[in-house]
Amino acid sequence: MVYVKNGETEWGWGVVINFTKKKVQVKRKKQPQPEEENDETYIVDTFLHMKKRKKNEEPTPAGYNEEGEMEVMAMILDSIAEVSSVRINLPNDLTRADHKLMVKETLKEVRRC
16 A cells, blocks of 8 residues: 655555556756666556546545545656555456445555554
8 A cells, every 4th residue: 555645636545556667758958968868767556546527537536535436547656655564455357346345445444543
């Protein structure tokens, strides 16, 4: 589990699904130094609780007791504020509504402790 905070937006606790290392090319006006040409960052796919949204609407975090849905959201590594030692066993299929609900309830239980 990780605690996600992206700028001023606090997403709360979520579950890491996957991570990948990406090369990011930085465009600058000045001539870049050879070691600065390609910066690397990690993209962390995190299963988070967010408010239900309409098509093309920005995702926003949902409170612990608010209605919402669990979705996978890609975050950069800098967005992770804390890493927990708690590990949650996830179901194989996270597209099913009952499996998403099970993970949501597990997160609620972990927050209570």
